[in-house]
Amino acid sequence: MPFRDAVVALLEEARETDQRRLLVVHGDRDSCLDAAYDALDAAAVDAEDATLLTTREGLRYDRLRPKHADRLLGTTRDAVVLDAFEEFSANAVGQSVGAVDGGGLYVLLAPPLGEWSDRRDDFDESLAVPPFTVADVTGRFRTRLVRTLRRHPGVAVYDADAGVLERDGLTDGSAPRQSPEPTVPAKHAFAESAYASCLTRDQSRAVRALERLRHPGNAVVLEADRGRGKSSAAGLAAGALALEGRDVLVTAADARGTDALFDRARELLEGEDALDGADDGSLESTAGGRVGYESPADAAAVAAEADVVVVDEAAALPVRLLERFLAASAVAFVTTVHGYEGAGRGFSVRFRDRLREADRDVREVRLEDPIRYAAGDPVEAWAFHALMLDARPAVADAVADATPESTRYRVVDAGELADDERQLGEAFGLLVLAHYRTEPDDLARLLDAPNLSLRALAHEGHVVSVALLAREGGLDADTRASMYEGARVRGNMIPDVLTSQLRDEDAAEPVGYRVMRIATHHAVRDEGLGSRLLEEVHRELCDRADYFGTGFGATPELLRFWRRNGYRTVHLATTRNDASGEHSAVMLGPTSRAGRELHDRNAARFRDRVGDALSDALRDVDPDVIRGALRACEADPEPLLDLSEYEWRVVVGASFGPGAYGAAPRPFRRLALAHLLEGSAGLSAREERLLVGKVLQARPWESVADELGFVSTRQCMRALGGAYRSLVGEYGTAVAREERARFEQHD
Missing domain, CATH: 3.40.50.300 (P-loop containing nucleotide triphosphate hydrolases)
Structure with a gap:
């Protein structure tokens, strides 16, 4: 069938069913663009009703660069053409495919399908994070994508170089059911x-x-x-x-x-x-x-x-x-x-x-009923499958009996994953659970990025827990210097934070494995599977890494989880994430001498700077987050106890006598930090929150008293004095003990 006739037949079926159809044109880029113009002309699509996503300029249709495909979200077009020769990404597909209206055409222009997976483009270069090169990037995502294009209903494939229609894309299906018309309820409160x-x-x-x-x-x-x-x-x-x-x-x-x-x-x-x-x-x-x-x-x-x-x-x-x-x-x-x-x-x-x-x-x-197109749309079904938008963990009944002892640890090969749809769906479905902003590009990264690897626990053949790991660091001196001077080095989150923000020029020399995401099936949460998985990861990779690390939006629960599994705080971001409202924590678990040195110097620096940040940029952070971050920090508290004799007298006077906390805040702050780092003074959680909110974050007495449930600010003040009596008992010097005795002898 001639190409133009095939396009007309494809569009006739799309319009009869009020669904969309997908046309894949592959070959030389110029030949593909010419064929796309022929297709739009044969389909009689008006110029204002079509958008071309391409880096080429001078085209008569509405044009966007593929990297700006998100501008199509929420819009509708009769046709969208995605030129995959430059700036192609899974996100560009996900952002643009939904813009095509019922009866419309989505056109994908690609290199020869048999060669596409072997080509490297802009997105591949973004996956080649140092010290890897683009030669280390694989083409598994595109291999799988081509497989879906060749097998899925409603997808026509045309070889523009050979002039051959390889698939006509016709489904020969009957018209889908019509959605019921909207109605106005007999009784309604809204207009x-x-x-x-x-x-x-x-x-x-x-x-x-x-x-x-x-x-x-x-x-x-x-x-x-x-x-x-x-x-x-x-x-x-x-x-x-x-x-x-x-x-x-x-x-x-x-x-x-x-x-x-x-x-x-x-x-x-x-x-x-x-x-x-x-x-x-x-x-x-x-x-x-x-x-x-x-x-x-x-x-x-x-x-x-x-x-x-x-x-x-x-x-x-x-x-x-x-x-x-x-x-x-x-x-x-x-x-x-x-x-x-x-x-x-x-x-x-x-x-x-x-x-x-x-x-x-x-x-x-x-x-359930689509608005832009009829139910059963094959292009929607293809996009869900190709981009794993419908990825689901295993059904709950299949894993409900999983325990740490019943599971088997697996190093998941990305090639095996790309060829096993069930395993890919279960693993990626869990990764979706692990993060609220999973996107199609994450699937491509999982399959192709050389710095990423997947570990899993399986129960009776089903994935129940996964950890996505990123290899970081091991960078040469020139790259480390450029990072220190402000250059962004992709795929090295922890070295980048420690180097560019915290000024540790040697932070990118040790090799680390960052746990990007970890997730356990919801049917067996809180059964110890996540900790078991981390234990196996540590055992497998400890000889190949100087440290394990993680970075996440800090909450008390997550800080406790990572602390239990051997990770220690070295940083708490002073800015919050716009979407989550959380401050990110960075934690390390050293495994070698180089890793220990990296951890120790950055933990000490965190200890030394966090006090100032708490009364400034971190002033509004949940006190339980601060408690968790400090308790998970393994820095030596001893340098915080360098109080002068005068400062000890001020603290004792405010705790046991008529002195005032506000007379000299420094010693109170340092004692609070020392205790929160090691927790040896036996304070209650409420007393620790009081130390954070009033002493470290310098919040007003009234708001602290209200948040902690004190009946008055006076009661709150007395509670603070009681907390410092415990701290004097734990850390006080001979001078402090003598000063304390002067007040106690009058009691």
Whole structure:
């Protein structure tokens, strides 16, 4: 069949079924671009309805560079052409494929498919992190991608060099079922225009469920795959709530991702002639209501002040942050189950457990019907499979009996993983659980990056726990010098932090293995499998590494986990992550003399600088995070005890006599740090939080007393005096003991 006729037939089937089709054109780049133009011309696609993702310029269609494919998120096109010859990435596919409307065409231009995996491009160069080179990068991701293209329904393949149509992509299937039309409920509280704007019955149901947000104590969960209109439903509800005079706080990891929500809210208010004002990220209604955006960390801090909170793309946020939104009067969590915005599994599995325990009336709604195209779309199914957007851990029943003793430790070969779809799905599904921002590029890194490797525990053939490791360090002197002078060296997170930020020019010389992610199946959490996996990793690699390391958003629970497994704090970032609101911790577990020296000097530097940071950049960090980070630091506390005789008299006077804490804060701060490092004075958790909040973070007495549950600031002050009496007893010198005796003899 001639190429143009094949394109026409492919598009006719797409339009008859209101689905999309995928056309792969491979060969010489110029030949592929010419064929793409022929395809768009044969399909009669208007220039304004098509986008070419390419680095080539001078084309008559709308053009974006592939690295800017994220600009297509939330948009629709009749056709999208992705030129994979330059700037190709898995992310570019994930970001662009969803923009094609029903009856449309997604076109992928590629080098000859039989040779593609052997070619190296920009993305491969990004995987060649020092000391590796691009020659060390493999092509497994593209090998697997080509396999899916050749096997999947709805995918046509054309060899532009030979002029041969290798697959016509026709499915010969019957038209899919039609989605039921939207309806206006017989009884509804929201304005009727909210329902009139719905495009599917699913959307109508979602908006109806969101009416529950009018009453305190309710939580609504909207889940859907991409393209089901969940954010639009949330926007219609937000507009309807603002129309009633309510304050609606909207948040999402990326503000751009809320465009659809704000567009629908604005349209509703304008349609009701009730839009009183609109600024960037804010809509005001004539009834005094508001729809406003705040970043996740900022929104969590003020959630209790809003009438309603809407968390869009909730799967892209960590569970610990999502929990804070439960402080809101009413809250909606809107999330993608499979898709580029977030795989949703951490939300579905872990956060739902917390939500059930919360004092909330929870309503869950799943939107199934696509809006942009009909159900059963083969391009959606291909994208889910090719990018592992539908990756799932093993079913719970298959691993429910797993114990540390029943599992087998495995070094997982990336080549074996690429050829075993079940194993890949189980392993990648667990990695998705381990991090809230897993993206398609992570699949390519897992399969092709030379610095990454995977370790796992298997139970009866199923993956139950995984650890993704990154080899770091071992860099030559020139690379270390450039890093010290400010150059970014990819794939070496811990050496980069210690070198460029903390000024340790030799930090990138030792070789380390950083645990990038570790995850255990939700059915067997808290059974010791993660610790067993780390123990095996340490045993296997200790002779090949100077240290093991990790970096993560610090929480008390995670700090305890890593400390139990032999990792020690050397850094706590002074800036928080915009999405999670957490401060990152860096921890090391040395295995050699070089690793021990690296650890010891950086632990000592952390001890020496953290006191100043706690009263400045770290002033608002959770005291339990500070307690955990310091307790996990193995620096010698002795240098902190260099108090002069005068300083000891000040401390004893404030603890046992009429002295004042504020007269000379330095000795109080140093004693607090010394205790928090080693915990030898027997203080309670509450007393330690008091040391952190008042002495180290210098918070006002009133706020510290309130946070720690003291009935008055006076009681809080007395408690601080009691804590320092214990510290004097533990660390006090002869001068301190003499001073103490003077007061005790009068008691």
